Amino acid sequence: MSLKKPNIALAAALFACTLTPVTASAGEVSLSGEGIVTYIPDSARLRFTASAEHSRPEKASQQVGEKMVQWRKGIRNIQNQLEDYSDAEVNLYTRNLPIQERGQKPEQMAVASQTVSFTISDLELLNPLLEEAQKLGLQYQLGGNQFFHSNEQKLQQKALGLAIEDAKAQCAFVAKQLDKSCGDVVTINVNSGHRPVPMMMSSERSAEGTVSSVGPQEIRANVNATFELD
Incomplete structure (x- = not known):
């Protein structure tokens, strides 16, 4: 069976505040954000x-x-x-x-x-x-691990952007509960060096040993940030 060149599918960030540790001090809130990009390898x-x-x-x-x-x-x-x-x-x-x-x-x-x-x-x-x-x-x-995407750097940047947006969204949620607003970033740590992670099925092989389809992979990025509460 021939393989069609797949389109990239980008997963949305997970905005689940209950899944992410959050700590707050007077006038500040520290939390983590995660971004996930799901894609189909093309190389x-x-x-x-x-x-x-x-x-x-x-x-x-x-x-x-x-x-x-x-x-x-x-x-x-x-x-x-x-x-x-x-x-x-x-x-x-x-x-x-x-x-x-x-x-x-x-x-x-x-x-x-x-x-x-x-x-x-x-x-x-x-x-x-x-x-x-x-x-x-x-x-x-x-x-x-042998399959990858030709524009891996762009996907890594997309995952990092989603992680930052996740952190900002959580800050806005926490601030609202406290009748405050999310202010400037005090500190931020980026978990760099994110490598693609093969998901459950990396490829499907026929009885003849050929590949009928290539499954999705994930790139994950995480940030730890502290925001001011205004």
């Missing part, structure tokens, strides 16, 4: 690894090289759309096979691997890439 960071084992290191490396040739051939029509593409990560090591009998000399196997990494900003490319990787037996993991 992904992907990693695929080709690996092979053989008793001779050169044979293991040769097999991995052959897989990489097939991979490049399979993606040649879309490779120019893969951003920050790199396949220079190569590893070669040996491992001991389990000993079947006591006193047996451990047999060694050479393990070769080569990893491809890149970013895609068009999720229509996702399933063709997964199908090519599966065909060649490349190893990969696909989870919510």
Whole structure:
């Protein structure tokens, strides 16, 4: 099933004063505000690894090289759309096979691997890439943390704006109950470095291993502010 480019859905801030700790002193009120932005990712960071084992290191490396040739051939029509593409990560090591009998000399196997990494900003490319990787037996993991939005900074700013509006709204509510008005900000602390948080279902995968839909993610921002009460 093809993926349609989703629109961003921005969640409204939560204005529930009873859920946020509020403290008041003479002429001041201190409280916390939260902003939540919900969005659908439009980009992904992907990693695929080709690996092979053989008793001779050169044979293991040769097999991995052959897989990489097939991979490049399979993606040649879309490779120019893969951003920050790199396949220079190569590893070669040996491992001991389990000993079947006591006193047996451990047999060694050479393990070769080569990893491809890149970013895609068009999720229509996702399933063709997964199908090519599966065909060649490349190893990969696909989870919510690999999906992101191309305008993440704007979403973070939106979440912070909602958190500030939440704090202002709570201040106005508290001041009204006290027959006062919410005045200037005395102090404000911003919880920075907000990273996207995958929600319950990050993606839906079919029996064939392709992705039919990408679920929403959240960005949260919090502020702690003290306001004057006029």
